[in-house]
Amino acid sequence: MNIQLYAFDTPNGRKISVALEEMGLPYDVRVVDITAGEQHDPAFVAISPNHKIPAIVDPHGPAGVPISVFESGAILFYLGMKTGQFWPTDRTAQVAVMEWLMFQVGGFGPAPGQVHHFIALDDEGDRRYGLQRFMAETRRLYGVMDRRLAEHAHFAGDTVSIADFAIIGWAWRHARHQVDLADFPNVQRWYRQMMARPATARGFEVALRRPAPG
Ligand SMILES: N[C@@H](CCC(=O)N[C@@H](CS)C(=O)NCC(=O)O)C(=O)O
Numbered sequence: 147m148n149i150q151l152y153a154f155d156t157p158n159g160r161k162i163s164v165a166l167e168e169m170g171l172p173y174d175v176r177v178v179d180i181t182a183g184e185q186h187d188p189a190f191v192a193i194s195p196n197h198k199i200p201a202i203v204d205p206h207g208p209a210g211v212p213i214s215v216f217e218s219g220a221i222l223f224y225l226g227m228k229t230g231q232f233w234p235t236d237r238t239a240q241v242a243v244m245e246w247l248m249f250q251v252g253g254f255g256p257a258p259g260q261v262h263h264f265i266a267l268d269d270e271g272d273r274r275y276g277l278q279r280f281m282a283e284t285r286r287l288y289g290v291m292d293r294r295l296a297e298h299a300h301f302a303g304d305t306v307s308i309a310d311f312a313i314i315g316w317a318w319r320h321a322r323h324q325v326d327l328a329d330f331p332n333v334q335r336w337y338r339q340m341m342a343r344p345a346t347a348r349g350f351e352v353a354l355r356r357p358a359p360g
Pocket residue numbers: 156157158159180185197198199200216217218219251
């Protein structure tokens with residue numbers, strides 16, 4: 147039986163579809179429509195107690211025992227360790243992967259996510275403070291990434307790692323948080339290279355939403 151991916155068409159969901167495609171792991175998508183409240187279904191909460199996508203169920207977990215994993219960062223570490231792909235064996239090299247993956251889950255996700263929230267508000271007074279604060283922080287994070295990528299081809303060094311999959315999920319929505327990648331040329335170079343990878347492209351194309359009825 148395949149890995150079951152519980153996800154929706156969002157940055158955090160896309161991180162995992164990209165990773166599964168890049169690792170060549172067979173999987174089935176279980177759409178959890180968070181716009182319809184399906185993240186609160188008791189069957190889903192049993193595997194994702196924070197009521198958020200993504201989550202996976204791996205029927206072939208450690209020692210052959212099925213396992214569920216929630217939190218996108220934990221899922222990426224789990225899949226990297228399971229396959230030995232995009233996760234170095236060298237412990238020093240692992241540090242950079244952990245750093246940049248945690249940078250994403252702790253910052254480059256929460257900040258642009260708040261931009262996505264405030265930008266959708268109608269009331270200009272409600273929008274202004276949130277957008278000033280979180281757009282500035284989002285641009286600061288792009289600057290951090292740009293300086294890193296000025297010196298390295300990828301976030302954890304010369305080769306692609308699970309940290310790149312974490313970050314590409316959010317960089318994919320740069321237009322929605324109103325960041326022009328031309329302002330961050332090293333991020334733009336990395337983004338284009340990642341998107342040119344056939345497996346990464348498949349990860350963004352796989353349906354994570356049910357087709358509209360009719
Ligand atoms: N820290 C979590 C964040 C996951 C998250 O925020 N998921 C969003 C979609 S991108 C969600 O499920 N939202 C539904 C809700 O908050 O009700 C992770 O990295 O997996």
